[in-house]
Amino acid sequence: MDDSRRNPSSGDEAALRRIQRLSLHLYCPSAPLSGELSLLPCRAKRNLSPSVESLSEYMRGPHRDIQARIFEFFQSRPDLQTPVEISMAEHRQLCMRQMMALVRDAGIRPFRYLDENPSAYFAVAEAVGGVDISLGIKMGVQFSLWGGSVINLGTKKHRDKYFDGIDNLDYPGCFAMTELHHGSNVQALQTTATFDPITDEFVINTPNDGAIKWWIGNAAVHGKFASVFARLILPLQGKGGKSADMGIHAFIVPIRDLETHALLPGVEIHDCGHKVGLNGVDNGALRFSQVRVPRDNLLNRFGDVSRDGKYTSSLPTVNKRFAATLGELVGGRVGLAYTSVGVLKIAVTITVRYSLLRQQFGPPRKPEVSVLDYQSQQHRLMPMLASTYAFHFATQYLVDKYSEMKKTNDDQVVGDVHALSAGLKSYVTSYTARSISTCRESCGGHGYAAVNRFGILRNDHDIFQTFEGDNTVLLQQVAGDLLKRYQEKFKGGTLTVTWNYLRESMSSYLSQPNPVTARWEGEDHLRDPKFQLDAFRHRTSRLLQSVAARLQKHTKTLGSFGAWNRCLNHLLTLAESHIESVVLAKFIDAVQNCPDANTREVLKLVCDLYALDRIWKDIGTYRNVDYVAPNKAKAIHKLTDYLSFQVRGVARELVDAFDLPDLVIRAPIGMASEAYEQYTQNVGF
Missing domain, CATH: 1.10.540 (Butyryl-Coa Dehydrogenase, subunit A; domain 1)
Structure with a gap:
């Protein structure tokens, strides 16, 4: 029997000490002005003073x-x-x-x-x-x-x-790709552009209601031209004298008169009406009835039709032409990923500033404490703040790679940008959409006021998850590309920059976890970027190997489509894991390349929180394969909470460093100073 069982008073004293220690954390977890904080060892361990x-x-x-x-x-x-x-x-x-x-x-x-x-x-x-x-x-x-x-x-x-x-806005235009029945599956679009060799024109036609162009921005009110994506049909040039379908091509189609703004003959446009958000954009639906455009209106970089109706292309197949066509439009995904991070910065800035300002509850007979001093609020917001920084550096890298692609047209860079833009657009926009709702909740009732922006940001940003490629579809593209690289590795093929870590993955990352390393729980080890990146890549590599094996197994009985559908959730998890690995790698690079030591230390803290929070959120995966022992999992959890506490200490500086002017923030509760005064003035006091 232990001492506490033999001596009740000793047990009572031990319990009292535990209650006192807990009460310090509950009542005053990180309030900078509270005297009790001196009792917390973690407060004195690091004293960061970042320069905004x-x-x-x-x-x-x-x-x-x-x-x-x-x-x-x-x-x-x-x-x-x-x-x-x-x-x-x-x-x-x-x-x-x-x-x-x-x-x-x-x-x-x-x-x-x-x-x-x-x-x-x-x-x-x-x-x-x-x-x-x-x-x-x-x-x-x-x-x-x-x-x-x-x-x-x-x-x-x-x-x-x-x-x-286009540059000076004399030619406002639309991008008419999506149809009522087809959005992501662009190859199945039904609008037709049939060549008429007698008049040297293409005849644009909507063959059925399912082919009506839908959600076309700029169409309902302002557009005068449209890039219309349609099936290029050549009469009498197919087998047996039938028409030949040359696949999806783009055509410039005037839709309104440049002078009178009246609809042109054969063009029918209706307003898509009020939307959940983005109501400043005039989305319309277009139907074409035998609309004729000159042959020169075919956008003919990847395929052309001569005066005598002969088709020529530098690319040999429909699939290659289609891939090249869509590949040139990847900039939209780059822009959405980059802009989504900007929206996340706004939401996080408003929420952090308000959470520092708002005081609520506190120790008995003492002043109320800042909402951000509560561990629950730190747990919600500090990993989000860390993620915002991580996404900032990742999308900066994406923009740099896109610029390089446009300058060089290097095949490896092209492949890298296509997959990375799909993955980051999907991952970042989904994360931002979830985070805006969390930010609204974290600001309580005041977050529900329209003037404080969350409803507008949430509604306007929500569609980012759908246009320029539905997020689930884009993640499947990333998974497909990963599987392709995986197969090429065994055929001696080269790997583009983003996938380089797969060279080692099938050996070091897929070997049995080291039982000694799996138990290491020291802070220096857990905050080592090599451990963090290895953990992310280990997870991705195992997911890749296991889904490849599952697909091979199910293809034998279900066929390729059935096997893919059977493994779909596994594939989506693989794609997200890979993107998280890329994001972390770019964040680590940014930390290591930072020239100022003090700034580098702050960024390292934020990067560590991003990495360990992600590992903890998927700790079951690491435990299942014994990559992390129980004691190490517990240490990761404790350190994640501690790092959130530390980041809270520099949260104001971190959001101020986004350098967002009041014009952009606008929310009264998100102002850097006099927030409540501006809020009350807004309603008339």
């Missing part, structure tokens, strides 16, 4: 000057600022005026940036998205989608004819 200026300078991209011009312009034009309450019709007109003013008054030319300096274009997109997400999306439709399709899928004749008009 140094952090901001390191986070700042190369085009902050352009963003500053945009913010200053809209700050000087109250008539162009979006009010909290606005009708759909008014919002649409305001967005068009905002875009016209940006181009013609402020002198910002997004289309030229897109063509000459993509990283500058994405910086513009992030800034205007901060002004109004509807404006950011409308700008993307005009320049990235409509304009991008012309210069990327067309040839010199199209650039010469349309570039200036």
Whole structure:
């Protein structure tokens, strides 16, 4: 029998000591002004004093000057600022005026940036998205989608004819890909473009209601042209004299008169109506009835039709032409991933600032404490803040790789960007969507006020998970690419940069876990970037190996489609695991490359929280394969909580380093100072 069982008073004293120790954490977990904090050993262990200026300078991209011009312009034009309450019709007109003013008054030319300096274009997109997400999306439709399709899928004749008009907004346009019955499955689109050799024209036709172009931005009100994706049909050139279907191609189709703005013959447009969000964007549905366009309106970079109706292409198959066509449109995914991080920064900044400001409850007969001093609030928000930093560096890397791809057209870089943009767009936008709701809840009742932005941010951002590729479909593309690389490894093929770690994965990562390493639980080991990255990659490699084996097994009985569907959840988990590995690798690189020692130390703290929080959230996977022993799992959990506590100590500096002006934050409770005063003034006090 132990001493406490023999001596009740000894047991009571031990229990009392435990209760006292717990009460310190419950009542005062991290309040910086409370005297009890001196009793907490973790408070004295590290005393970070980050410089907001140094952090901001390191986070700042190369085009902050352009963003500053945009913010200053809209700050000087109250008539162009979006009010909290606005009708759909008014919002649409305001967005068009905002875009016209940006181009013609402020002198910002997004289309030229897109063509000459993509990283500058994405910086513009992030800034205007901060002004109004509807404006950011409308700008993307005009320049990235409509304009991008012309210069990327067309040839010199199209650039010469349309570039200036798109650039100066004389030619507002649409991107007509999605149909009522087909969105993600672009290869199954039903709209047709049949060549008429007599008149040297293509006849654009909507063969049934399922082929109506749907959700087409800029179509309902402002668009005068559309890039229409349709099946190119050549009469009498198929087997047995039948028509030949050459697959999906893009065509420039005028939809309204340039002078009168009246609909052109054969074009029918209806308004898609009020949406959950983004009501500043005029989405419409288009039906074409025997609409004729000149042969030159075929965007013919990857396939052309001669005057005598002969088809030519540098690419030998329909599938290769289709892949090349969609590959040129990958910039939209890059932009959405990058802009989504901008939205996350806004939501996190509002929430952290309010959580520092708001005081509630506290020790008996003592002042109330900041909401962010509660462990539950830290658990919600500090890993989210760490993730925001991680995504910032990952999407910066993606933009750099995209710019490199546009300059070099290197096949390896192209492959890298395609898979990475699909994965990051999916992962980041899904995370941001969930996080905005968490931020709203974390701000209590005040988070429900429209003026404090969460409802608007959530509704406007929500569709990011769907357009430019549904997130579930994009993750499947990542998983498919991983499997392809996995197979190529055994055929002696090369691996692009993002997948390089797979060279070692089948040996070191898939060997039996070291029973000694599996039990290491020291802080230095857990905060070692090598351990963290190895853990992420170990998980990805095991998922890859196991899903490859499962697919091989099920294909024998279910066929390839059935096997893929049987393993679908496994494949999605694999893709997310890989993207998390890439994000962590880029965060570690950013930490190690930071020149300022103090800033580097703060970023290392944030990076460690990102890594260990992710490991803890999937601890079951690591335990199942004995990669982490029970004692180590417990240590990871404790250290994650401790790191959240530490990050809370520098949370204000971390959000201030995003350098978001009041024009972008706008929420009264998210202001850097006098938040309550601005909030009460907003309702009339």
